[in-house]
Amino acid sequence: MSSMFFYGTLCHRPLLGVVLGAESTCRVRPASLSNHVAHWVCNQPFPMISSSVEGDVVHGLLVQDLSPSDVARLNFYEGGFDYALGDVTVQPDAGGPLVPTQVYYPTPGLWAPGGLWDLAAWDARFGAMAVEAAKEVMDFYGQVTPEDIARRFPMIRTRASSTLRARQEPAPTALRTHYGLQDVDVQDKRTPYAQFFSMEEQVLSFRKYSGEMSDVVDRAAFVGGDAVIVLPYDPARDRVLLVEQFRMGPLVRGDQYPWTLEPIAGRIDGGEVPEESARREAIEEAGLELDRLIPLTPNYPSPGASTEFFYPFIAICDLPDDAGGIGGVESEAEDIRSHVIPFNQLMSLIATGEANCGPLVLAGWWLAANRQELRTHS
Structure with missing residues (x-):
């Protein structure tokens, strides 16, 4: 049997329970590690630990009597993120002798430290998402490598956040049946x-x-994951901004022109709210700063075959003549061209079928119905 000291997200008992699994019989107790400090990883929702000057103390959990299976599961969860075990000695908070154990250290130079780590702040924003994401990660235990999990983890977090929003958001049943999850009997599930x-x-x-x-x-x-849809509109100039890019869906379907006209759109990253994602995607895809966001009805575009759920917005913003151009995130192989066009041209494109992206059609018709009020009061 072996032991480990956890200082970060694995101090969250529900997360630790998912990673270790229901069969683990390890012992858990609070402990402290001297001459170390824990920081947030800069721009990431997890921490890093490093040696420090004498006097610094990191509080965490000492987990003892770990079986070989426990250790293998922990290494699978942590291994793809370039954390490796190192020897330390910790002091149990209840007193008694020092305990030699191990802690996960990040690869030197891999991460930049941010502010001091705050478990309570992490739990408030990311705890539930991390537990949901860990369920999917550990479902792959024994099937893929830790490196595979690291590559997939951003989308795993996105799907986890989508699941949480689905559970937490209002679900009115004024017309539809009140049947719920309790009225579905799932006998087997596979990916x-x-x-x-x-x-x-x-x-x-x-x-x-x-x-x-x-x-x-x-x-x-x-x-998939939840996504934002953003149609930028300049009421003073009566213009909209569309983006154009290559799309796999039309290509696989056999469309002879697999480049589509669309609103700005993108996945809601794990830990984001839709409004944050809308503003981030507008900057990434079109270099555009948004003013007011007008939420439209969130919706399933294809509930018969997809989990995707859209949060559409009309975005009031300034669209001068030079607002178009080439954008996208290079690391994601995005190559996106923006078009700034008069509103009437948008409706002509919808009428001819050249603008045949469903979210754009719906946002365009909403704008047609509400455009005069926006122009009057903006």
Whole structure:
């Protein structure tokens, strides 16, 4: 049996429980590590630890009686992020002799330290998401490498945040049936494909309107993440900004022109709220600073086959003649061209079918219905 000292996110008991699994019988107690300091990793929702001057103390958890399986699961969870175990000695908070153990140190020079680590602040913003993300990570234990998990982790966090929003947001049932998750019996679940996106297949039965349960069926869904849709509008100049880029969907379908006209759009990163994502994506895709965001109705664009959920906005902003150009995040292989056009031209493009992206069509028609009020009061 071995032991480890945790100073960061694994001090969150629900997260530690998911990583270790229900069969773990390890012992957990508070302890402190002297002559070390823990910082946030700059621009990341997790910490790093480093040696420091005498007098600094890091408080955390000493986890003892770890089985080989426990250690393997912990190394799988931490390994892809270039953390490696190093020897330390900690003091249990309840007193007693010092305990030799190990702690996960980051690869030197890999991360830049930010402010001092604050577990309570992390838990308030990221704790629930981290637990949900860890469930997906540990489902892959024994199937993929830690490095594979590290590459997929941004989208895993995005999907985790999507799941939390789905649980927490209002779900009115004024017209539709009040049937809920308790009326679906999932007998088996598997993930036959998982990369940037994933596919989930479930064997299930569901309650019918007669009140009886359906036959057992096999169903699958494309698992994306929640996304923002942003149509920038300048009411003074009566202009909109569209983006154009290459898209895989039209290509795979066989469209002879797989470059599409769209609103600004992008995934809501783990830990973001939709409004933050909308402003970030506008800068990344079009170099555009947004003023007021007008939320439209959030929606499932294709609920029969996809988990994707859209948060659309009309964004009031300034669109001068030079607002267009080439944008996108180079590290994500984005090559995006912006077009600043009169509102009437947008509606002509929708009418001819050249603008055939569903979220753009819906946002365009909303703007057509509300444009005069926006021009009057903006």
